[in-house]
Amino acid sequence: QSALTQPRSVSGSPGQSVTISCTGTSSDVGSYDFVSWYQQHPVKAPKLMIFDVNKRPSGVPDRFSGSKSGNTASLTISGLQAEDEADYYCCSYAGSYTLVFGGGTKLTVL
């Protein structure tokens, strides 16, 4: 079970859109529509932002959206705001009742 691959960092200016990719394999991301995304601000616990590839929990702005194609899932944040600056992690069901996380992406709002 290897960690999912995410870019180490992405950046964008306020109002712009950014997309964070999450690449797995045919054993995890590619086989199940069970990808979730978490936002983590410094010294805070992670917060669920997207589940089941593209669903938003109540209270998460619709600026956050998710998608998947093949073995790669993506998180897109549109209309970037300063408070979106954080670390983002993807997570996928990986079979045999196990989960696997991505390495994390640091989003900088310029």
Place this chain on the structure above:
Amino acid sequence: QLQLQESGPGLVKPSETLSLTCTVSGGSISGSNHYWGWIRQPPGKGLEWIANIYYSGSTAYNPSLKSRATISVDTSKNQFSLNLRSVTAADTAIFYCARVDLSGVGQYPIWLDPWGQGTLVTVSS
């Protein structure tokens, strides 16, 4: 509102066993169709899933930690716990507990919410 709180020693000696407990409030572990899980995050690094448990005792482990980790549940106390044996400095991390939602078909663990605030465990002599 469901809340989770981790507790346990903040300092563990190398080769000893790390023991943590997660206390669930605002809801019942046994009355809930969810898994309950542990995740860790070494300082400055990413998240790593450790293990899940169902209230009935059914478990799943990260293959890389399976030989050293044991997750258990105490429904009478509304708690679940993690033991990690033979720790080294590489096990120093913030440990989080979380509720894990299940898929409809297959009852697979699929996403984690809510999370506890996390507790830092340092492995050092």
